[in-house]
Amino acid sequence: MSHESMTILLAEDDDGHAQLIERNLKRAGFVNRVVRARDGQETLDIVRTGREGLPPSSQFLLLLDINMPRIDGVEVLRQLKADPRTARIPVIMLTTTDDPREVERCYQYGCSVYITKPVRYEDFVEALTRLGMFLEIVKLPSAPNGDRPTP
Amino acid sequence: MRIPPERLAEILDVAEDGIVTVDSQHQIVLFNRGATKIFGYDPAEVLGKSLDVLIPLASRGVHRGHVEQFARGPVVSRTMGERRTVTGRRKDGTEFPVEITISKLIVEGEILLTAIIRDAEDRKKYEDALLRLNQDLEERVRARTAELAERNLQLTQKTEENEMFVYSVSHDLRSPLVNLEGFSEELRIVVRDLQRLLQDERIPGDLREQLDALFAGGVRESIDFIRTAVGRLSRIIDALLRLSRAGRVVYQTQVLNVGAIARRVVDAMRKTADEKKVEVMIGELPPAWGDPTAVEQVFANLIGNALNYLDTSRPGRVEVGALPDGSPSGSHTYFVRDNGIGIPEAYQSKLFRALQRLHPDKAPGEGIGLAIVRRVLERLGGTIRVESVVGEGTTFYFTLPAGSQ
Ligand SMILES: Nc1ncnc2c1ncn2[C@@H]1O[C@H](COP(=O)(O)OP(=O)(O)O)[C@@H](O)[C@H]1O
Numbered sequence: 001m002s003h004e005s006m007t008i009l010l011a012e013d014d015d016g017h018a019q020l021i022e023r024n025l026k027r028a029g030f031v032n033r034v035v036r037a038r039d040g041q042e043t044l045d046i047v048r049t050g051r052e053g054l055p056p057s058s059q060f061l062l063l064l065d066i067n068m069p070r071i072d073g074v075e076v077l078r079q080l081k082a083d084p085r086t087a088r089i090p091v092i093m094l095t096t097t098d099d100p101r102e103v104e105r106c107y108q109y110g111c112s113v114y115i116t117k118p119v120r121y122e123d124f125v126e127a128l129t130r131l132g133m134f135l136e137i138v139k140l141p142s143a144p145n146g147d148r149p150t151p
Numbered sequence: 152m153r154i155p156p157e158r159l160a161e162i163l164d165v166a167e168d169g170i171v172t173v174d175s176q177h178q179i180v181l182f183n184r185g186a187t188k189i190f191g192y193d194p195a196e197v198l199g200k201s202l203d204v205l206i207p208l209a210s211r212g213v214h215r216g217h218v219e220q221f222a223r224g225p226v227v228s229r230t231m232g233e234r235r236t237v238t239g240r241r242k243d244g245t246e247f248p249v250e251i252t253i254s255k256l257i258v259e260g261e262i263l264l265t266a267i268i269r270d271a272e273d274r275k276k277y278e279d280a281l282l283r284l285n286q287d288l289e290e291r292v293r294a295r296t297a298e299l300a301e302r303n304l305q306l307t308q309k310t311e312e313n314e315m316f317v318y319s320v321s322h323d324l325r326s327p328l329v330n331l332e333g334f335s336e337e338l339r340i341v342v343r344d345l346q347r348l349l350q351d352e353r354i355p356g357d358l359r360e361q362l363d364a365l366f367a368g369g370v371r372e373s374i375d376f377i378r379t380a381v382g383r384l385s386r387i388i389d390a391l392l393r394l395s396r397a398g399r400v401v402y403q404t405q406v407l408n409v410g411a412i413a414r415r416v417v418d419a420m421r422k423t424a425d426e427k428k429v430e431v432m433i434g435e436l437p438p439a440w441g442d443p444t445a446v447e448q449v450f451a452n453l454i455g456n457a458l459n460y461l462d463t464s465r466p467g468r469v470e471v472g473a474l475p476d477g478s479p480s481g482s483h484t485y486f487v488r489d490n491g492i493g494i495p496e497a498y499q500s501k502l503f504r505a506l507q508r509l510h511p512d513k514a515p516g517e518g519i520g521l522a523i524v525r526r527v528l529e530r531l532g533g534t535i536r537v538e539s540v541v542g543e544g545t546t547f548y549f550t551l552p553a554g555s556q
Pocket residue numbers: 452456457459460489491492493494502507508509510511515516517518519520521522545
């Protein structure tokens with residue numbers, strides 16, 4: 001199965017964080033479409049009922065911030081994993097702290113990977129490698145430019 | 152001189168103490184003036200009567216039993232009511248506490264029992280007053296203890312509130328900090344790329360030189376300062392988060408193999424210890440009662456510090472041990488000792504406060520370790536203190552509740 005058509009759903013309420021994440025996704029070689037949700041409810045809505053130009057049947061990779069207003073990331077994770085229709089969506093949790101209890105709670109609910117902000121593009125590469133998706137999703141840019149990852 | 156026998160009776164008679172003698176039928180055969188003073192009977196009224204007239208109705212049976220037991224027994228004299236007060240009964244029917252010593256004498260085959268009796272009412276009064284005083288004191292101690300317990304609870308709640316506050320503030324600070332960290336990194340990358348673009352030969356040499364100087368001197372240096380400051384801020388916030396977490400994390404208390412915990416910590420630091428050529432010794436450590444992760448944290452911080460703050464002019468030695476029993480009951484005292492640079496007396500009181508560092512150049516850190524140690528021990532029901540001599544070394548002593556053995 002190819003993941004090129006996969007949509008990255010970025011659930012993040014902080015504009016700065018969202019912008020930083022998108023830049024680093026690009027640096028990591030992502031060419032996929034990125035859709036932004038600004039809180040937990042919007043995230044659930046998009047996954048469940050879709051959005052213009054984005055049917056609910058779309059394949060998602062969810063980058064999920066924990067600290068969001070209204071419904072937080074952990075609750076979104078719990079609801080998605082509890083519903084067989086959405087349980088298989090791969091989820092990468094994003095957080096500002098490495099609180100061990102928080103990490104454990106997320107793993108209990110079934111999150112795949114956990115990244116502490118600020119997110120460097122290496123973290124994405126590693127997270128996707130752990131999800132077994134890296135080679136399928138990434139197209140390394142052919143021409144050198146400023147956004148290319150430097151080791 | 153010798154006292155003539157007939158005067159002996161007089162001496163008995165004038166004695167201040169009451170003296171009463173009964174025969175084996177419990178009939179009174181001697182009743183001195185002292186006894187008259189105490190009981191209100193004239194000798195003539197009681198001689199030949201049963202001893203029972205001097206004893207309250209209720210205790211006659213018991214008393215008779217005691218007396219007969221004593222008459223048959225091997226003991227020649229004994230005090231009754233030394234601790235307990237025996238009750239006597241006056242002629243007017245009033246009852247009063249007495250202190251009695253009885254002794255037995257066999258005269259012409261008959262057992263005579265003699266009681267020396269002292270009115271214990273005054274003594275009783277003092278005793279009662281003392282008792283009341285004691286009760287009063289106990290009451291006050293109880294009240295004060297309750298008050299202290301209440302205060303302690305309030306303090307604990309206060310501490311927990313503070314920790315909650317520190318936790319949420321630090322947590323909230325992380326979010327803008329992520330932007331600072333992230334975007335200063337973005338700036339660094341952009342400047343790096345701009346400097347690369349400057350190498351393009353289409354750019355005139357003198358312009359390139361000027362731009363290069365601006366980027367290197369002005370922009371990059373500024374960014375580096377920001378990044379250093381942000382990094383420091385980030386570490387401080389993380390340290391505060393760790394401290395508040397140490398106060399909030401739920402403990403799973405159990406009997407702990409403290410020796411195994413200390414060895415685990417030392418093993419994890421083995422590489423550092425070997426590099427610094429430090430000899431680490433672990434003595435016999437008795438089991439404690441606590442949370443394994445928390446106790447490991449205590450050892451990790453103390454042993455980590457011992458390795459960090461060594462004096463490089465002599466071979467390092469770190470010793471982990473426990474004091475022989477004799478610590479306050481129910482707890483053990485453990486210690487971590489080093490022969491490092493030591494801590495001046497004046498600084499020792501600040502040691503356990505958050506963000507305090509005395510030797511910032513010796514090792515990286517935020518000055519939060521000992522604050523965490525203190526908080527953890529407080530929660531586990533232990534205490535910590537330090538003994539240190541500058542230039543000789545430092546010993547941290549801490550207690551933990553003993554694990555059952
Ligand atoms: N064993 C020791 N010997 C000498 N100084 C010590 C020792 N342990 C702690 N200190 C001093 O106390 C300070 C606070 O220690 P700590 O709270 O562990 O924070 P940190 O190690 O991060 O500085 C240290 O910076 C150091 O100056």
